[in-house]
Amino acid sequence: MTTTPRPYTLVAELTYRCPLRCVYCSNPVDFHRSRSELSTGEWRRVFSQAAELGVMQLHLSGGEPVLREDLVELIQHARANDLYTNLITGGTLLDEDKLRRFRDAGLDHIQLSIQGAARESAETIAGVGSHQKKLDVAQLIRKIGFPLTLNVVIHRLNIVEVPELITLALELGADRLELANTQFYAWAAENRRALMPTREDYDRAEEIARAAIAKYRGTLEIPFVHNDYLSGEPKPCMGGWGRSYMCINPTGAVMPCHAAAVIPGLVFESIRDNSLEKIWRDSPAMNAFRGDDWMMEPCRSCERKTIDFGGCRCQAFMLAGNAAEADPICRLSPHHGIVESMRKDSAADDPLIYRDAKSSRALSRS
Amino acid sequence: MNADHTWRPRLASRARLKFDPIAQQEMLLFPEAALALNETGAAIVRLCDGAHSIDEIVDQLSKKYDNADRDALMREVMDFLATIRARGLLQ
Ligand code: SF4
Ligand code: SF4
Numbered sequence: 001m002t003t004t005p006r007p008y009t010l011v012a013e014l015t016y017r018c019p020l021r022c023v024y025c026s027n028p029v030d031f032h033r034s035r036s037e038l039s040t041g042e043w044r045r046v047f048s049q050a051a052e053l054g055v056m057q058l059h060l061s062g063g064e065p066v067l068r069e070d071l072v073e074l075i076q077h078a079r080a081n082d083l084y085t086n087l088i089t090g091g092t093l094l095d096e097d098k099l100r101r102f103r104d105a106g107l108d109h110i111q112l113s114i115q116g117a118a119r120e121s122a123e124t125i126a127g128v129g130s131h132q133k134k135l136d137v138a139q140l141i142r143k144i145g146f147p148l149t150l151n152v153v154i155h156r157l158n159i160v161e162v163p164e165l166i167t168l169a170l171e172l173g174a175d176r177l178e179l180a181n182t183q184f185y186a187w188a189a190e191n192r193r194a195l196m197p198t199r200e201d202y203d204r205a206e207e208i209a210r211a212a213i214a215k216y217r218g219t220l221e222i223p224f225v226h227n228d229y230l231s232g233e234p235k236p237c238m239g240g241w242g243r244s245y246m247c248i249n250p251t252g253a254v255m256p257c258h259a260a261a262v263i264p265g266l267v268f269e270s271i272r273d274n275s276l277e278k279i280w281r282d283s284p285a286m287n288a289f290r291g292d293d294w295m296m297e298p299c300r301s302c303e304r305k306t307i308d309f310g311g312c313r314c315q316a317f318m319l320a321g322n323a324a325e326a327d328p329i330c331r332l333s334p335h336h337g338i339v340e341s342m343r344k345d346s347a348a349d350d351p352l353i354y355r356d357a358k359s360s361r362a363l364s365r366s
Numbered sequence: 367m368n369a370d371h372t373w374r375p376r377l378a379s380r381a382r383l384k385f386d387p388i389a390q391q392e393m394l395l396f397p398e399a400a401l402a403l404n405e406t407g408a409a410i411v412r413l414c415d416g417a418h419s420i421d422e423i424v425d426q427l428s429k430k431y432d433n434a435d436r437d438a439l440m441r442e443v444m445d446f447l448a449t450i451r452a453r454g455l456l457q
Contacts, residue, residue: 008400057400108395147397175378221454
């Protein structure tokens with residue numbers, strides 16, 4: 001048994017409630033089943049335990065975390081434990097008063113999602129009229145003096161807007177513009193055909209982003225998160241399973257990543273039943289793919305296994321039917337053919353499935 | 367990098383210094399990532415407040431590590447600032 005790695009990052013999904021209905025949402029498709037969110041006291045305990053375990057970065061996420069009425073108290077508590085605290089928000093519920101209270105509570109950084117540069121495409125994606133409000137909030141965030149990351153999930157419907165997104169980020173005085181190509185899990189997997197960009201659009205966007213990254217280095221940081229179907233590079237999922245990252249869902253289940261619930265047979269223990277330290281160290285789900293004993297060929301004897309860890313476990317399960325296989329994104333995977341056909345499977349006229357309770361009920365019945 | 371000794375570097379508002387009690391090391395934290403700093407790096411970051419010029423930073427450091435070679439320190443400071451500036455961590 002090797003020594004347990006030390007976690008650096010905790011994503012706290014404070015709630016699955018959200019006023020938006022984004023078609024790429026990473027919340028589980030069956031989120032409507034989720035009951036009884038952790039209480040203020042429970043989250044406070046988790047943050048203290050996380051800091052003790054060595055966590056440095058805390059991301060307050062959701063759903064829409066601003067829906068939590070105790071958010072100011074949670075930020076205060078996170079800062080009292082000296083965690084670098086980032087709020088991941090859709091922004092539509094923010095106003096100047098709330099932002100000032102978050103600042104006074106010690107919030108370090110805000111990551112605001114927008115769905116595109118143009119109102120029409122953005123609102124088609126969010127499923128709610130919200131674009132102008134988000135731009136107003138971005139300005140407020142800067143006015144109050146918060147550092148700002150604009151996060152845009154990129155897909156077939158907005159990929160041609162990359163140049164306008166860069167201009168917008170510069171105009172808004174953002175510190176960072178995250179061009180995060182869609183990762184095909186949860187709602188994005190349901191909408192895959194509608195969201196998969198064409199090869200030409202993707203290559204062009206990548207080229208534009210690469211030039212902008214060089215041009216604005218030191219002024220605007222532009223992380224470009226690849227679409228792994230099109231880049232062909234397996235993702236080093238979460239920097240390795242149970243290695244530095246964990247996610248806690250609204251009811252307290254501790255997971256190596258927010259998508260891991262798709263893998264059958266993994267039981268995610270709750271911080272309601274055990275300490276975070278014990279779950280991180282001992283829970284079978286957290287240990288399921290730690291290290292490389294679980295690896296099969298071709299990963300087992302591949303020299304890249306310490307770099308990409310064989311890719312994403314969830315994707316291996318979704319596409320190859322076995323979470324211990326190589327991620328089929330990899331050309332060496334015997335299942336790579338399925339990725340080759342999916343990457344060409346881009347359908348402009350596929351109907352969009354919106355992330356809301358009604359679709360959640362319909363999809364989780366099947 | 368051309369040294370402008372009157373430049374008064376200021377840490378970007380999104381970056382924050384934090385002592386890591388587990389690794390017993392100073393860390394420079396910013397969204398999505400962190401840099402582990404050695405003692406000199408942390409000392410430089412503490413002086414990146416927009417008030418100290420490069421010359422003053424080097425003065426303070428050479429006082430701290432008494433009789434350190436000033437030219438070597440200047441080079442170390444400039445290299446370090448170039449690294450964190452390239453990551454957008456200076457304003
Ligand atoms: S992706 Fe959209 S719908 Fe999902 S939690 Fe974020 S803002 Fe809400
Ligand atoms: S075989 Fe496995 S370890 Fe090697 S590159 Fe492919 S996914 Fe990565």
